[in-house]
Amino acid sequence: MTEFSELPTLGILGGMGPGAAVDFQQRLLDASPATKDQEHIPTIAWNHGGIPDRQLALKNLGESPLTAMLHGLKILERSGVSKIAIPCNTAHFWHSDLQQHTPIEILNMVEITVQQILKNYQSGDKVGILATKGALSTQLYQLELSKHDIPFVINSDQEIEQEFMPAVYAVKRNESAQAGIVFQELSQRLIDKGAGSIILACTEIPIGLHAIQSPILDVSFDTTQILADACVNWFYRNT
């Protein structure tokens, strides 16, 4: 067996939100083939909810979260992590800024998710993007899907501002089931617009959908799960 100190460690830049970072850690455990403590992926999770609100920053209504994220990144780097995962889609707007500040690879959840979609993709299939106002406004997923000629549908501005965003903030105050109902309804509207599958492009969404055991999960690309699976594949390929 590999020595304790030689095992690669996964750094988790969390806090966006704190619940999503814990959900991500649970997915890592569940996806892992470990049969005892010593076989699990060593992780260090910096889970600081105090990072300034990403949505406000992207509307120019609040402080940039980048300084706080860099603070967490440096803690992870000093702790000796070999790879970093950020279980927050909107935060990936700052992915390249963060990557410029560290030699450690930061997995790109957006790219990994679109690669996953491409695995069984039939030309012409429309994909629904369920995402925050901030993530949609920065075109994170739209640009990545367009690179691969995948057509997409999104909710209207009004649906996002008046229905989706309040549900995201509801998850953050532990009202996951109520939020799940909203996420399900908005996903259904994307299906009504022609989407054959839905990217859960905010890590609060699966927390809500799982709370109501929504059937939408069966036609979804769950970004939390896809990122966890990528970490599991990385770790067990390297040990």
Place this chain on the structure above:
Amino acid sequence: MTEFSELPTLGILGGMGPGAAVDFQQRLLDASPATKDQEHIPTIAWNHGGIPDRQLALKNLGESPLTAMLHGLKILERSGVSKIAIPCNTAHFWHSDLQQHTPIEILNMVEITVQQILKNYQSGDKVGILATKGALSTQLYQLELSKHDIPFVINSDQEIEQEFMPAVYAVKRNESAQAGIVFQELSQRLIDKGAGSIILACTEIPIGLHAIQSPILDVSFDTTQILADACVNWFYRNT
């Protein structure tokens, strides 16, 4: 509101097991009065399952986990945490060794649990201790309960070795429901021996009991929850 960088951070020395450390983080979230990301307790969780097996070490059959735990402790210390929690009862055998190596207070789960028992204690009530072979052999809870004249009952050596310990290792390989049935049965035997309540003195136990929604949880002192509540009380008293 307190500035991002001024918020006290809780360090979590995890890995014993990795699932218990994630369960503990979920309890922190659930017990927190936060209504948005920025109000949650900032945490850094070092969750390294590679720490040598505590049970083998306490039987002199394996390497001491202390060196590995000190490695994690130093990572947490360098990361600037203000308080440390260890969501593992057996690991508290090394609590004073760890505390000697850091000026940061390491919460003592054993003492905090017994203080919680004392809050509604009726003189003469017997408490059952459900714990690992290692925790029982080091008398962690027996000594602390005796200090306060609380009588206790424990399972037989045979029950612990042949039934309890295999169930603990089952949780570590994600077989929580099967383990929960065993934990419930062994708790019932402590009740049959006169215990009015059960200390779940291993952080794998509540994972198993929750997986089967066991009624034992209603008569239990759940050490994971008690430690999480102590952290929540500490944090919100200081912010």
